[in-house]
Amino acid sequence: MSTIYVDGKPLTASPGDTILDALLRNGISHPHVCYQAKLGPLQTCDTCLVAVDGRQVRACATATIDGMHVDASSAGIAAARLDRMGQLLLNHNLYCTVCDKNNGDCVLHNTALGMGIQRHDFRPKPYPVDASNPFFQYNPNQCILCGRCVEACQDLVVNEVLSIDWSLNPPRVVFDHGKDANHSSCVSCGTCSTVCPVDALLEKSIVGEASHFSRISAPTKEKLVQLSQTLIPTEELWAISELEAKARQASITRTKTVCTFCGVGCAFDVWTRGRKILKVMPREESPANGLATCVKGKFGWSFVNSPERLTSPLVRRNGTFVPVGWDEAIEYVAQRLREVKERHGPDSIGVIATCTGTDEEAYLTQKLARQVIGTHNIDNCARYCQAPASMGLIRTVGVGADSGNFEEIAASDLVVLCGTNTAEAHPVLASKIKRAQKTRGQKVIVLDVRRHEMAERADLFVKTAPGADLAIANAVAKYVLDHGWQDRTFIEDRTSNFDAYVQSLEPFTLEFAERVSGVPRATLVRLAEMVHAARTMCILWAMGITQHGAGSDTCTALCNLLLLTGNFGKPATGGYPLRGHCNVQGVSDFGALPTFLPGYQRWDDPEVVRRFERGWNVTLPKKKGLTSTEMTDAALDGRLHAMYIIGEDKLLADANQAKVAEAFRTLDFLVVQELFLTRTAEFADVILPVAASLEKEGTFVSSERRLQRLNVAMPPLAGTKTDFEVVQRIARAMGADWNYAGPREVLEEVAALTPAFAGATWERLEGFRSLFWPVAASGEDTPYLYRDRFAFPDGRAHFFPTAWTEPERPDAEYDLSLDNGRMLEHFHWGNLTALSEGIEQKVPEIFLEISPELAAERGIENGDLVRVTSRTGSLRVNALVTKRVEGKTLFLSLHDAERRTVNQLTGDRRDPPTQTPAYKELAVKIEKVATGSGAEPEPPLPRTNPRFATRVPQRGVLVEQKWARPDYRPLGG
Amino acid sequence: MAEPIHEVAAPATPTPPELLAEEVQGSKEAVANFLELLRVLDEQGLLRTMTDFLRSNEEILRFAADWLSRPRNLRAVQNLRRVLETLDRVDPERLDRILTEVTEAVERAAAVEPAGPRLGGFAVMRQLGEPETNRGLRVLLAALSKFGTVGERESEDGS
Known part of the structure; x- marks a missing residue:
């Protein structure tokens, strides 16, 4: 000091x-x-x-x-x-009373007022407003050229679109050095409008909505502004604008919530007036994201007020869905579930908890299954994505969750991204990595089948064959061992089973890895050298690793590599499966898994069972539960007769769609709880319409084990109820004595039964506060795991040997590999994001990515209609020729709910330990069906999509160029 | 065998909006006009303005009171009040006559060419002799005489 x-x-x-x-x-x-x-x-x-x-x-x-x-x-x-x-x-007209930014947080207004500005000269700029982007507008006339937007774009979120052209007279902010915003490389993350201290970059959703006078037409407004500035003294103008701004607060509500579009856990205030969403505003204290958002989190909330939302319970009668009252619907569901239970036993019912619901809703759902129905048949969508990751972590270090937090990743020397298109699937986390790489030289390695943004940015991009990552991880480990680069002290002091691991690596020579992965030996060596050179390393992975026949083993191999190099249990290290849904982590943490009660307490641990039986006053079922994918099998072979599916479009999410549809047809009773009439809901006997996240309170757990609260921004849409209320009403109708007043009471019950959440209290999560579980009763949380011991009885991490499993590969008939995944703009099947007009403008439909060489070989051009056929099924989709894929690899995004869903093609291959489908091992063939329309081949992606533009990186705002301008007066002495 | 259903049947029972519609059938024209008024008010943003100002009544009043309580603003309001009090004692017809004449005088003055020939002493005397000028002078002198008593009254009041 x-x-x-x-x-x-x-x-x-x-x-x-x-x-x-x-x-x-x-x-x-x-x-x-x-x-x-x-x-x-x-x-x-x-x-x-x-x-x-x-x-x-x-x-x-x-x-x-x-x-x-x-x-x-x-x-x-x-x-x-x-x-x-x-x-x-001089750059900004102080028309604060009619300005939609003057809501108490306009930095310029507040500063000028504080400084007692009494005189104001304004010099208009000769540039028009750029309102081309669907989500925000840029008004150069109001831009004070502070450069906040540029700094945020270049060095905070590192999307590298904005700069200030200091050579112009007058200077202005430019997109890609001078394009209109909509044709630039701008990914519409909206961070620029968040940090803009004035109304220069403004969300369109609030234009005309905040000021009481902003609906006046522009020419009239201009005259009124001129008149008032002429007639009314400045001090009085300040007073009027302050008065008007205070009046605004009466109808604008700011509610802290947590985003639902991925597992990063971005927190922000959502500004609403009634049900109208005015804007999304992250805050400095937003723990995971700070000021950053992505296009979905900032602008993708139209679905909440969509007229397509269900607003009445629906019951299947005579081939149609008939609206009924809530009492009737609940009683009917309870009665039918009771009947199935009495006739076929409790294990003939399967329950799926929603990954976009709250922790408390998940807890109630699994409690309904276990205490009220009497079955461990409870699962969630982690089954489709990260269950193998949890398996890999549980095998080696003991806890099936991220071992650290995002700050550890940002602080690491080396980040290895395996099978994760982070910039599109977890964009705000990707920004942290991009920032660390750009501003302090963090090294980034990407292993992927596809050259996506992070691959383009990587210090080393390792283009792999699908399903070959295990061989690469083990070959690198062997190379490390062969050169004596392992962390001997760590291995000796903190691990077990090392010798067996060493022995298991014998087959994984560089030659073997090169043969099965297609990665040149020299690249593998470079990879190993970079791992060795890093003092700290984090490995991040996603579906590109887990959705394979050897998903669990590959995750295990990555964890082994981290242990070998001493990269667990200390800052800036660890293994990070990146969760895809906002609360897939929390739903698993709170017990919606067949083999774990809340807090990953085993279903067959006698002490755990005793505690829950006492707490719930019930005898728990003795039979192991079914996973979600096993429920499909069980329905088909007659073991499962009813399902209660909450917030999951299982028909689209599970592999082999035709098989899942057949399973639904065989069920005696299907209840679906949803916002919309989804493809799964179409098979239901009863559909229960529920509230969106903005309409309810509770907690989420993000990918980094961070517990956060969300609050009610608006009441549930008329006719809908929260999952919390619906599950509780069904439980009561089935005879349970539940009387929870709200999620707070549920969290208290969880804390009493679950050591990992002992200190997780409502108060400790107030506002933007958050906690990393495990949380001790004292409230002390755990930013990174395993500092003192690993989660095994002996406190040691456990090397878990793995062997090579041959993935499904293309053959003579099905000669191509089809990869699939997310795009930045959309969420899953587009049920939610396709209802955003702006997002639909940017990505109106899905398409098949095909490499230039394959396109040339097959005579396929942009926009051509192509039939894709696997051993399971086929679909037709338009082609986009792109270098993002190479050779015989194709890519199809997930975001279609109708006739082009990738699970029409996927098959029955699964990862044996977790039963997660091998979605990403898919051999297909393609044929051209029709030539694209138009004289010139046009891609199925609009030219306004940022993928067609090139980023323009620079460091910050380049203020030195401002200082070098002749009209700049240097600071005085 | 549950085959997928893609459509939802129309509700069998009236929804709350339908029930409301039935209730207002009797005065539907008035309701429609009222709704039109509301719509226009809403379109113009006036509905929200009124609502917001009403909702934040207390805060706005407090802010206005604070602002008006500043000495400078207080003086301005007090002076405005005095001006109004004075004005309500003046006969509007007489004020109207005076204002009309003042307006005309201003217009005539504006018409005078400032760069015209120099006005000598005899010319001034001649001008004073003209009835209109003479009448104007009498009015001015009467007013000046009245202003002269202001200082005396202040001394008598001890102010």
């Missing part, structure tokens, strides 16, 4: 503090506009000037020195700041 003297008064400064940091931390208000804590000093606005030793300096960028004397308030320095603010205001 050091002491500085501000206007003669001593002030404590922390190491590394700038003068502005020290002032703000000590509660001293000091003007600043371009500075934002998450972005750092940009030095473009000069409104924070202070004097040190008689010399003007920017407080935001001047480090404190012990004993420093700072003049912050003398008349001279105050006048200098006013002068600089005047320069800034």
